[in-house]
Amino acid sequence: MKYLIANWKSELTLTQIETYMQVFSNTKYDSSKISVIVCPPFPYMQTVKKSVSHLKNVFLGAQTVSPFNRGPYTGEVTAEMIKDFAEYVIVGHSERRNIKNETEADIENQLINSKKCNLKTILCIRNERDKISELADVIAYEPESAIGTGVHPKLIDILSMKSKLVDLGGRPFIYGGSVDKSSVSSYNVKEVDGFLVGKSSIYPEDFVSIIRSLE
Numbered sequence: 001m002k003y004l005i006a007n008w009k010s011e012l013t014l015t016q017i018e019t020y021m022q023v024f025s026n027t028k029y030d031s032s033k034i035s036v037i038v039c040p041p042f043p044y045m046q047t048v049k050k051s052v053s054h055l056k057n058v059f060l061g062a063q064t065v066s067p068f069n070r071g072p073y074t075g076e077v078t079a080e081m082i083k084d085f086a087e088y089v090i091v092g093h094s095e096r097r098n099i100k101n102e103t104e105a106d107i108e109n110q111l112i113n114s115k116k117c118n119l120k121t122i123l124c125i126r127n128e129r130d131k132i133s134e135l136a137d138v139i140a141y142e143p144e145s146a147i148g149t150g151v152h153p154k155l156i157d158i159l160s161m162k163s164k165l166v167d168l169g170g171r172p173f174i175y176g177g178s179v180d181k182s183s184v185s186s187y188n189v190k191e192v193d194g195f196l197v198g199k200s201s202i203y204p205e206d207f208v209s210i211i212r213s214l215e
C-alpha cells in the first residue's frame, strides 16, 4: 500500500475545489493499492470530506494543528476540532518550521494533542537532524532544496537518508519535494512507501496522473 498525500497549502478557492472534487471522484483507479490523503486548507475540510466520504481509501488530513488544547488562542485550530473532519494531520512541515518558527517543542505538543484525539500523524523532516518523535505514524522526508523548486533529488540520495534515520523503526517512510507526474515513477520503489505532493496536487489532472503511475 502506498501513501499519496495532497498538500494543497494555501491554494484553491471553494469553486476550484468543487471542480477538483468532481474530476477526482470520477477517476477510476485501484484504490486497494493507494491510500490518498487530501489536505485542504481548514475552511474547506467539510466540503472535501463530503466529497470523499463514499470513496474507498481516501482520507482527509489537516496541514497542521495547534500545539495548544482548547482555550484563548486566537486563530489556532486544535486537534479536537480537526478530529471531527480528518483522520490524518501533517506536522512539522518545513514551511511551518521556517515561516511560523515552529520548534521541536511545538511539534512534540502538536503530536501529543493529535494522538490524544486519535489522529494519525505525518511528521515532516528536512534532514537527519530533525527529531523523529515516537508519536509520529508516518515519516515524510522533504529536503528543503526540493520543496517547490522543481529540483528532483536522486533516488539513491533519498534511500541514503532513509538508512541514516535510526529512529524510523518500521514506520512508513515517504518522500516529498517537487514530486510530479514525470518524476514520481523514478521514486516508486518498495523502500519508499509513498509521496507528499504539493504543487502537483493542486491540479486534478496532474494529481490523477500521479495516482495512475502508482497503480
Ligand code: PGA
Binding pocket: 007, 142, 146, 147, 148, 149, 176, 177, 178, 179, 196, 197, 198, 199, 200
Ligand atoms: P512541492 O511541495 O511538491 O510543491 O515541492 C511538497 C511539500 O511541500 O510538501
